[in-house]
Amino acid sequence: MQDSRGLISSQPGHVEALQAKRLALKTQIKEERKHPATSGEELKRLKLENLKLKDEIEEESKSA
Numbered sequence: 429m430q431d432s433r434g435l436i437s438s439q440p441g442h443v444e445a446l447q448a449k450r451l452a453l454k455t456q457i458k459e460e461r462k463h464p465a466t467s468g469e470e471l472k473r474l475k476l477e478n479l480k481l482k483d484e485i486e487e488e489s490k491s492a
Contacts, residue, residue, distance in 0.1 A: 442488060443485055443488045443489060446481055446484055446485045446488065447485060449481060450478060450481040450482065450485065453474060453477060453478050453481065454478060456474060457471065457474050457475065457478065460474065
């Protein structure tokens with residue numbers, strides 16, 4: 429099974445690991461929003477990473 433980067437995923441818990449990473453990222457985004465010093469660029473970067481993980485999870489789920 430290949431991920432969105434063309435790498436082969438051999439770990440059975442790969443989707444679960446991606447979901448855990450995405451949940452941690454969502455928590456980080458919530459925390460960053462609480463701090464007025466957080467730049468808009470940093471939030472944008474975190475949100476884009478979140479969307480990439482979401483897409484990768486969907487692809488892995490379809491492939492499984």
